[in-house]
Amino acid sequence: MIVSNTMTGEKEALRPLHGGRINIFVCGPTVYDDAHIGHARTYIAFDVVARYLKARGYSVFYLQNITDVDDKIIERAKKLGVDPAALARRFERRYLEDMKALGVENVNLYARATEHIPEIISQIERLMAKGFAYETESGVYFDESKFEEFGKLSHKSMEDPDRHRIEPDPTKRNRGDFTLWKKRSGEEGISWQSPWGEGRPGWHIEDTAITEAYFGPQYDIHGGALDLIFPHHEAEIAQMESVSGKAPMVRCWMHTGFLNVKGEKMSKSLGNFITIRELLKTWEPDVFRLAVLSAHYRTPIDFSEGVLDQSRRSLERIRQLVSTIDQRLKGEADDLPAPKEDEGLERARTEFFEAMDDDFNTPNALRVVFGLVRDLNRRMDEGxxxxxxxxxxxxxxxxxxxxxxxxxxxxxxxxxxDKLRDGLLALLQEVRQRLREKREWELADEIRERLLDLDIVLEDKNQGTNRDRDRG
Structure with a gap:
């Protein structure tokens, strides 16, 4: 197998650190809002990476973090007048539901940042002891100038004029120094005690503390979207290689291309995003998944209704053949003898695996599948x-x-x-009404809130409860 390594810009043979075991880490969501389909593109791609590695016989441990403490979460919670932790849990739950709907099921562990505060503090303490970090009145910062290779992934130098997303702070030694620990009071609604006072972790340190806890200082694959290369992944490299003294932190860096709308990257800041939930109200999950896999994970996708419609028709062609095969096999013995070697089938299988071995080339693999579908339809028609x-x-x-x-x-x-959903909703509505009659308000309200998470609105009336589905 060969994989494109962002660090070198070349395809390289996959050589796991531990023989048949591969450790993968992919940056997870910041849970302050619903995930959009640009996020889904990345997570579908790495779900397929994990699936294929398992098909190749590797033992895979796929780790993903959940950023459940962050400025965005605190700001959103303040605006809504809710507890930041409760807001994070709500959108974490919705994110996991979205992933399940999309068939993203190969993540072994979702690790919350807030459940790894001791590991985060330990890593910061060690960085300070080694002289890579310093404390000011506002927090603890990583001294970028002490890590000579900073920028080796993105190829940005310290003098690069387009350096971005760096926190302004007059107490820092260097403009590019990034936060490891933010000194904050409990007024924000979420903070922890540390050797540097009350506060909370910076964004970058969460990931390296989590991966060090589960993988150690070095592992096989780190994935994420292109826009995370700088400064996030650069910061991760600086932190881990500085604290451990070992390099490289990761053997292979993999990055997914953007999902574009009318030529622009889909993002919440641009306001051109479609949430996963909005998409799945209209389109079947596998239709979107096939659309994603029809492009190589490193290339951009120009998203449109037309792309989804083409994907729908392509999926129907495969399913029609599978249905025909099932019909042909009805009534046949389960213990059919093994078929004689079939050159067409063997060639298709070889070509499929060759495509996937070449940097997980799903477009070429799908071309093999559709070629096989055409060939099988013809051969069955001809007997x-x-x-x-x-x-x-x-x-x-x-x-x-x-x-x-x-x-x-x-x-x-x-x-x-739809029939099953409507039946379950009717049952839940009846259960909730009985709870209200018994004045068990808390449990009744919890059911309503959980249904709201599914975009189902229950409106209480004097004579009962009406339900409606929020169509957005």
Missing amino acids: DLSIEGIRAAGEMLAEFGEVLGLDLYAEGSREED
């Missing part, structure tokens, strides 16, 4: 495939679907799902 071969073809398509995370057996119709 050129035995029943044993048809079963083998179905098993191969299922294998490809598992690697890509696509459900090839779904019908695409939501009619049965």
